[in-house]
Amino acid sequence: MLRPSPAPAPALRSVLAALGSPTAVREARTPALRAAQGPLSPELPLPVHVLGVSGATPGTVLTTGQPPRTRLAGWRFLIRNGDRAIAAADTMLTPDGWSFSHFFEGPYIAATERALIQAEALVTPYQPRLLSVPELYMLTLWLDADTEADGATAAPGPADLLVPLAPAPPGIAADHPYQVADLLPVLSLRLAPPPLLGSAAPA
Incomplete structure (x- = not known):
């Protein structure tokens, strides 16, 4: 069961304006969007958070005893044409407020839609977000x-x-719901820099 957070109204308006602009759609680097027949509608808005790890001490930011740092990078809308999502639109926060950033397509579009359908079938209610590493x-679907x-x-x-979401990094199962305490330590190990030559490996 999903209980999404409403997107900022200016973000939605900026996407609708871009979809209504033949120039913006024609210049979008997404063949599916340019070739689409019929109406295009932005749906399923999700806040996109970025996991903050740069400059952190390895092994501390993603441990279960300390909440990871995240920052809001934008809102993403799936662009639906008929009965399926064929692209996505990202918005970003500027000094003048929320504005359209770009259209795109790729494997994460179908993967996001599939993960949302699976999450909707869960008994426990969650607020859906996206968490990028x-x-x-x-990219993961974050169920808050x-x-x-x-x-x-x-x-x-x-x-x-x-x-x-698929494609996931090697050794991490796509489309599998992980508890935060199970996945974040794995990410911490992947993100930790290798030891310097000649230094002792951590015990």
């Missing part, structure tokens, strides 16, 4: 157990689920 080229939380804030908590 740029260093691993990884606090359905009343502001979609622009907070960090993954112990009751939340993370569902890696």
Whole structure:
């Protein structure tokens, strides 16, 4: 069961304006969007958070005893044509407010839609978000157990689920819901820099 957080109205308006602009659609780097017949509608808005790890001490940011740092990077809308999503639109926060960023397509579109359908069938209610780990080229559906939380804030908590979207990094199962305490330590190991030559490996 999903209880999404409403997207900022200016973000939605900026996407609708871009979809209504023949120039914006024609110049979009997404063949499916340019070739689409019939109406295009932005749906299923999700806040996109980025996991903050740069400059952190290895092994500390993603441990279960310390909440990971995240920042809101934008809102993403799936662009539906008929009965399926064929592209997505990202918005970003500028000094003048929320504005359209770009259209795109790729495997994460279908993977996001599939993960949302699976999450909707869960008995426990969740607030859906996206959590990006740029260093691993990884995107997850973040199911926040606090359905009343502001979609622009907070960090993954112990009751939340993370569902890696396909394609996921090697050794991490795509479409599988992980408890935060199970997945974050794995990410911590992947993100930790290798030891310097000649230095002792950590015990």
